[in-house]
Amino acid sequence: MTRLGILGGMGPAAGAEFYQRLIAQTPADCDQQHIPVVLWGDPTAPDRSTSLLSGDDAPWPSLRRGILGLKAAGCDHVVIPCNTAHFWYDRMAALGVPITHIVDSVAQELAAQGVEHCQIGVLGTPATMRLGLYNSRLDSLGWSCIVPSEQQMTDLVQPAIALIKSGQTASAHDMFETVIESLIDRGAQAVVLGCTEIPLVVRETELLGIPVINSIDSLARAAVKKFTQ
Numbered sequence: 401m402t403r404l405g406i407l408g409g410m411g412p413a414a415g416a417e418f419y420q421r422l423i424a425q426t427p428a429d430c431d432q433q434h435i436p437v438v439l440w441g442d443p444t445a446p447d448r449s450t451s452l453l454s455g456d457d458a459p460w461p462s463l464r465r466g467i468l469g470l471k472a473a474g475c476d477h478v479v480i481p482c483n484t485a486h487f488w489y490d491r492m493a494a495l496g497v498p499i500t501h502i503v504d505s506v507a508q509e510l511a512a513q514g515v516e517h518c519q520i521g522v523l524g525t526p527a528t529m530r531l532g533l534y535n536s537r538l539d540s541l542g543w544s545c546i547v548p549s550e551q552q553m554t555d556l557v558q559p560a561i562a563l564i565k566s567g568q569t570a571s572a573h574d575m576f577e578t579v580i581e582s583l584i585d586r587g588a589q590a591v592v593l594g595c596t597e598i599p600l601v602v603r604e605t606e607l608l609g610i611p612v613i614n615s616i617d618s619l620a621r622a623a624v625k626k627f628t629q
Contacts, residue, residue: 401627402436405475405497407466409441410448410482411565414596414616416441418481422620427628435627438473440466448484449527463488464495471497479623481596483615484525486533502615503537505622506592509613510543515590517542521583523576524594525561526553534594546588548579564597573601584608 404422408415419439428434445462463485470478478499480486486502493499510516522534522545535545548557560575576598580591590611593599599614606612 401477403473403475403477404435404437404623404627405467405470405473405478406437406439407463407470407478407480407482407485408439409443409466410445410480410485411597412441412443413564413600414481415439417600418479418596418616418620421616422623425617425620425624427624435623438470438475440470442466448482448487449525452484452487452527452531459485460488460491463492467492467495467497467499471495477623477626479619481616481619483533483594483596484527487527487531500619500622500626501537502596502619503534503594505618506534506594506613506615507538507541507543508622509618510590510592510611513590513611513613515611515613518589519544519546519587521546521580521586521588521591522594523548523557523579523583523591523598526558528594529553529557534592546583546586548583552579552582560601561595561597564600569601576602577607580607580612584610 426434442462446458448459451458478497483502489501520543529547538545556575556579560572563572583591593602593614596616599616604612
């Protein structure tokens with residue numbers, strides 16, 4: 401592989417954070433040893449969670465345009481630092497450029513940390529939670545996903561994600577920590593940050609003695625592995 405495409409902009413800070421973490425995790429001693437990338441940042445893509453829950457396909461033209469743009473720019477692999485966009489994964493992958501599925505990267509990270517065949521907590525957007533993006537892939541691999549209650553989604557998770565999108569991150573961390581603690585109380589032996597904006601404020605790799613897996617880092621590690629193996 402020679403050039404990595406990053407389909408970003410969903411939101412903009414998550415795409416930028418992914419690129420920073422990709423650089424930090426790349427084993428390089430000089431500029432020339434880093435991975436060549438093209439960052440396609442399109443924040444005009446309609447909100448993925450809203451569209452999924454309302455039953456429309458509004459984000460697809462933007463997603464399609466981004467993948468084809470990265471392909472035309474010579475990218476031979478693509479990553480998408482937006483969990484909810486992966487509900488369109490099969491259609492994007494059919495456009496002719498390989499894409500790493502973000503949930504697969506999380507599964508690899510869970511296994512690498514020895515977290516296998518147990519209950520895990522997952523945080524994400526309303527669509528990611530209600531439509532089972534993680535459950536559908538991880539349950540078949542031996543994990544059982546625990547998700548926040550509808551009340552927690554309404555009172556804590558959704559408002560905290562909105563705060564991050566508007567640049568008001570001061571109180572978002574405590575809101576997420578409250579939900580994470582409740583998932584641990586319900587039996588979670590690891591917690592997955594299944595929205596790429598959550599790691600912008602929750603930077604711990606462990607809380608209350610259990611691993612916290614963030615999907616930005618797992619996706620970056622998967623990309624580095626593909627380009628260095």
